[in-house]
Amino acid sequence: MSFKRLEADDFVISSDSITAAMWVGNVPTLTYFFTSSVQAAGQSGNYYLNVYSSSAAQDIQFAIAYGNANGSGSTLYNDAVTGSSYTTTIYGQYQNLVLGDENAAFIFGNVTSSDFWAISIERNRYKEAIFPGSLFLELSGSLGVINLTDDSNYVTTTTFTEAGRVYNLISASAAGTIATGAGSSNTGITADGWSADLGSYGWLLPDIGTILLNPTALTGSLAAGGIGLNVSRSLDAPGNNNARLFLAISGSTASTFTLNSQETVTSDFIFIRPRSSEFNYSENPSFISGSTGEVLYSSFVDNPQVYITTVGLYNDTNELLAVAKLSRPLLKDFTKEALIRVKLDF
Amino acid sequence: MGYLNNSVVTVDAILTTKGRQLLAQADGTFRITQFALADDEIDYTLYNPNQPSGSAYYGEAIQNMPLLEAFPNETQVMKYKLVTLPRGTAKLPILDLGFSSITIKQGASLAVNPQTLNYTGGNQVEPSGYTFTISDVRLMSTFTGAGVNTPQAQALNQTNTIGANVSKTVVGTTLNLKATTVNTLFGLENALYATLTVEGRDSGARITIPVTVTKVS
Numbered sequence: 001m002s003f004k005r006l007e008a009d010d011f012v013i014s015s016d017s018i019t020a021a022m023w024v025g026n027v028p029t030l031t032y033f034f035t036s037s038v039q040a041a042g043q044s045g046n047y048y049l050n051v052y053s054s055s056a057a058q059d060i061q062f063a064i065a066y067g068n069a070n071g072s073g074s075t076l077y078n079d080a081v082t083g084s085s086y087t088t089t090i091y092g093q094y095q096n097l098v099l100g101d102e103n104a105a106f107i108f109g110n111v112t113s114s115d116f117w118a119i120s121i122e123r124n125r126y127k128e129a130i131f132p133g134s135l136f137l138e139l140s141g142s143l144g145v146i147n148l149t150d151d152s153n154y155v156t157t158t159t160f161t162e163a164g165r166v167y168n169l170i171s172a173s174a175a176g177t178i179a180t181g182a183g184s185s186n187t188g189i190t191a192d193g194w195s196a197d198l199g200s201y202g203w204l205l206p207d208i209g210t211i212l213l214n215p216t217a218l219t220g221s222l223a224a225g226g227i228g229l230n231v232s233r234s235l236d237a238p239g240n241n242n243a244r245l246f247l248a249i250s251g252s253t254a255s256t257f258t259l260n261s262q263e264t265v266t267s268d269f270i271f272i273r274p275r276s277s278e279f280n281y282s283e284n285p286s287f288i289s290g291s292t293g294e295v296l297y298s299s300f301v302d303n304p305q306v307y308i309t310t311v312g313l314y315n316d317t318n319e320l321l322a323v324a325k326l327s328r329p330l331l332k333d334f335t336k337e338a339l340i341r342v343k344l345d346f
Numbered sequence: 347m348g349y350l351n352n353s354v355v356t357v358d359a360i361l362t363t364k365g366r367q368l369l370a371q372a373d374g375t376f377r378i379t380q381f382a383l384a385d386d387e388i389d390y391t392l393y394n395p396n397q398p399s400g401s402a403y404y405g406e407a408i409q410n411m412p413l414l415e416a417f418p419n420e421t422q423v424m425k426y427k428l429v430t431l432p433r434g435t436a437k438l439p440i441l442d443l444g445f446s447s448i449t450i451k452q453g454a455s456l457a458v459n460p461q462t463l464n465y466t467g468g469n470q471v472e473p474s475g476y477t478f479t480i481s482d483v484r485l486m487s488t489f490t491g492a493g494v495n496t497p498q499a500q501a502l503n504q505t506n507t508i509g510a511n512v513s514k515t516v517v518g519t520t521l522n523l524k525a526t527t528v529n530t531l532f533g534l535e536n537a538l539y540a541t542l543t544v545e546g547r548d549s550g551a552r553i554t555i556p557v558t559v560t561k562v563s
Contacts, residue, residue, distance in 0.1 A: 002427040002550025003380045011378075270359075272381050277430070279383050281438060283552050284426035286390040293437040293464045296390050301436045305393065305405060309413050310384040312424040313359060315377050317502040318477050318547065319515055320420040321365035322378065324357040329388060329409050334433060344359045 003314060004278065012269040019131045022121070022259035024059040028134070029258040033250035040243070046074065046086045048120070049242035051249075060122045064249075066231075066241035067091035068115040069105075073232050073239030085236070087115070094118055094212070098205060100162030108214035109168055111199030115233070117213040117245045126209040127263040132167055134260035135204055135211070136176060139248045141218065141227030144186060147172045147179065147256075150204035151193065154178065164207030168200035169214075171225070181225065188225030195225025206262070213245070265345055272311055272340040280334055282306045306332050311342055362420040363512055382550075383428040387413055421481045421513050421543060429550035437464040439549035441476075447555050448542060450525045452562040455488070458521040460553075462546050471519050474547035475499065478521040482540040483514035485559050487526045491518025517547070525559040536561045 021028035036057040039050050048065040052058065066073055067090035071083040078084065094116070095102060105112045121130065132152035139146055149172035152158075159166050170193025171186070173179040181189035181196075188196040195201065198217040205212065220226025229248055232239030249255060281287070281295075281304050289296045295304065307329035313322040324342045332338060361369065368376040392407040417423050431438070439462050450456055460476050463469045475494035480486055491503050499517035521544075531538060543554045 001431070001546075001548050002429045003382050003547075004430075005380045006378065268378075270378065270381070272383075274383060274428075277433075279428035279430055280433075281429050281431045281435060282385050282388075282390070282426060283429060283438065283550055284385050284388060284390060286388070287385075287426075288438055288440070291440075293440040295436060295438060297393070297395050299395055302434055304435075306428050307385050307388045307405070307408055308383050308428065309388060310386050310416070310424055311357065311359070312382045312384060312427075313378045314380045314382060315368070315375060316379050316498045317375075317515070317517065318380075318545075319364055319368065319375070319502075320362050320424055321368065321376060322359040322361050323416045323418075323420070323423045324359035325413055325416040326357055328413060329385070329411060331405060331409060332383075332428070340357060342357055342359045344361075 002283075003318065004274070006270065010271045010273070012271070013266065014269060015264050015266045017262060018265050019134075019260050019262050020127070022125050022130075022134075022261050023061055024053050024125070028260055029136075029256055030061060031255055033246065033255065033257075035246060047090060049246055051246065061125060062119050062121045064242045064245050065090045065118045065120065066115070066239070066245070067094055067118060068233065070114060070235075072235050073115070073241045075238055076236045079236070087239075087241075090118065091115070097208065098161050098163040098212075106203075106212065107199070108202055108212075108217065109194050109199030111197075111214070111216060113199070113214055113216050115215050115231070116202065117215060117241070119211040119213070121209040121211075121259070123209065125261065126259075127261045129262045130204065130206040130209055131260035131262040132165070132204065132206050134258065135169075136172060136256060136258035137211070137249070138256040139218065139227065139229065140251050140255075141229035141248060143222050143226065143228030146186065146201070146218070146227045147174065148201050149176055152204075161205070163205050163210070165205070167204045167206070168194070169202040169204060169211070170194060170200060186222050186225060186227070188220065188223045190225070195220055197224055198226065268344040268346065270313065270342045270344065272338070272342060274308075274332065274338050276334055276337050279308070279332055280304045280306060304333060308332055308338065308340075311340055313342065313344075360416050360418060362418050362423070364420045367512055382424060384424045384426055385428060386423060386425050387411075421479060421541065425552065425554070427550045427552065439463065439465040439546060439551040441544055441546060441551045441553040442469075443544060443553060443555065445555060447558070449558040449560065450523075451560050452525050453527045455522070455524040458523070458542075458544070459519070460544050460546075462549050462551055465546070465549050465551075472546045472548040475517055475519045476521075477515055477517055477545045477547060479513050479515045479543040479545075480523075480540055480557070481513050481543070482511050482538075484511060484528075484531055485526055485538050485540050485557065486514075486523050487528075488522060488524035489514055489516060490522050491516035491520070492522060493519030529561070529563075532561045
């Protein structure tokens, strides 16, 4: 009498890809960057540097880490054990995650690299994945500035690693197109947007929310497509490479880091179909006059007028699982049928 | 000639606390199989059959009113259901519990036997029974329905809900309850409060009464 069973064709399941601005406050571009001296000076500071969007250091946006296959760029864990340092741990971590082979090397474009910077986006910022093609990262070095994007809009075949899709980072113009070295001081950039002899500028790994930067390309000369970014590869000495990349990101004249997130939202659409003869009386106390159950107005006996405000979705045992409210009351009587589409997101 | 209004009303649903609980249980109980409609927030005394502008305006005070967002607490929504009854119904089914409120001592037992007035021409116990919902299951050490032996009713009556301030629903023609004997729930208070909602599974008639459990020692 008050419940109606749903039929199989009342249910439709839909999965949609939703993109959104990456950073806190739903902004796509981060222009101010802050670190925490407490975090940097702590044990975790040996491995990575958290970057925040405000001086209050509340919302982590991403973390910077430096990995080196030989352990260069940081102090050793133990002076008696050569080559084992914080940077080898980071290198091995990403080697396992991205390459899945402890003997494999990172090859940026066509150049094998023994080190990288990793920019790891906070999980709640990228949701499910980084939206390929949305990256615009400006880096400044001692020789100039370079803008980076990924080549997802320019490749016809997507390459996969153990960490899912991978795209090369290329030099970009402000409009997001490939910026070659022609007509600029950075003469070493090829038509593909790579550095002339030092490979691509890194990888975008959208499925794990990570960007790997190729230090070899970025530290090169202008003629080689680099910007003179400074990296320390000293053995058993603090290289401060995380801070070096932070300065390259935040120290630019117009520091810009643009990204979008992407997630798949699965929605359950349920079609609610009250027929003309159904749901025309109400158990609302104001619909009843007095304590005997008589309807409020005599006209409601043959022509009841009720207003739908709420849809309840139940299981077999009449437990209320989900509820939806209409934006305004919907009139229902014996001359009307309604079709209400309820959307339930998971 | 005007355009026909063929728009589909689209609304976003939220999971209730009970829905989230059953989803977390992952035992197949989170399965939407039926729906009901309600007119919570509507005050039918605002409907004015004496409106001088004509019948099109009788409901003008109601149909443009703004509505509140849905509450996740399943005991605070779907309070007043719309029901399907034959045209010409002059009296609506109402429930009689024999109580307007329940005050029970810690550890004491009580049986509730509802009947439905104005139902199919008389006063009777509904064949499909009643759903009994206590708003805070912690107040009861026993909360079971009896008299309806369908598999769904028996499964619901055998469900254990432990240690959480959530509602519990059982089905039956009789509700057997026993107030908790746990002293720590009371803290510094001498009484605990909840609500009991009873709903006719055939008629849709509903009544909610306050429940008070008083501390013995």
